[in-house]
Amino acid sequence: MSHFIFIFLLFETIEVSEYLFLVYCLFIGLIYDIYFFHLVGIASLLFVIIGAIIYKNNAIIFSNRWTRLLAILMMTFSFEFGSFLLAQMIGLTAESITVFIVYGLVPSMILNCLWMLVFQFIFEKIYL
Numbered sequence: 001m002s003h004f005i006f007i008f009l010l011f012e013t014i015e016v017s018e019y020l021f022l023v024y025c026l027f028i029g030l031i032y033d034i035y036f037f038h039l040v041g042i043a044s045l046l047f048v049i050i051g052a053i054i055y056k057n058n059a060i061i062f063s064n065r066w067t068r069l070l071a072i073l074m075m076t077f078s079f080e081f082g083s084f085l086l087a088q089m090i091g092l093t094a095e096s097i098t099v100f101i102v103y104g105l106v107p108s109m110i111l112n113c114l115w116m117l118v119f120q121f122i123f124e125k126i127y128l
Contacts, residue, residue, distance in 0.1 A: 001074070002111075003076050003079060003108070003112050004112075004115055004119075005028055006072055006075045006076060006079075006112065006118055007072060007116055007120075007123060008123075009021075009024065009025065009054070010054060010061070010068065010071060010072060010075070011123045011126070012024065012053050012127075013054060013058040013061075014058070014062070014128070015127065016054050016089055018052075021051060021055050022048055022051055022052060022055070024051070025047040025048045025050070025051030026044055026048050027053075028043075029043040029045070029046065029047030029048060030043075030044050030049055031046035031128065032044075032047070036044070037083075037087070037092065041086075042083050042086045042087060042090075043079075043083065045081060045086075046078070046079050046082045046086075046118050047079075050075050050078055050079060054071065054075065057071075061115050062128075065120060067115065068116070068120060069116050069117070069120070070074060072113070072116045073109060073112065073113060073116075076108055076109055077105070077109065078113045080104065080105050080108050080109075081105065083094040084097075084104070084105075105123060
């Protein structure tokens with residue numbers, strides 16, 4: 001699954017205060033929860049936690065392009081794996097971890113890496 005919103009959120013840490021950024025994360029998480037999970041909590045929690053970590057470390061993340069790419073991969077992994085674990089704990093999914101990794105996590109990581117490689121230059125021109 002594409003998490004293009006992570007690229008936007010990563011670069012948005014430059015423009016807004018921490019409080020507003022976490023409100024963005026909560027709002028996007030609520031929309032994501034309602035649309036994909038049909039309950040509130042999983043994406044809202046994960047977006048806010050990931051957003052707080054990214055905001056606190058944005059001086060390190062914006063040191064070069066490779067750290068931004070690594071940050072997107074870490075955000076994608078954290079969100080995908082965290083949402084899988086939480087969904088499995090609540091009983092929303094019954095698939096095994098190997099099926100999730102092969103058919104969910106790996107394709108998502110590859111797609112988001114490609115998105116970042118393609119759109120990083122555009123976001124750099126806008127935000128940096």
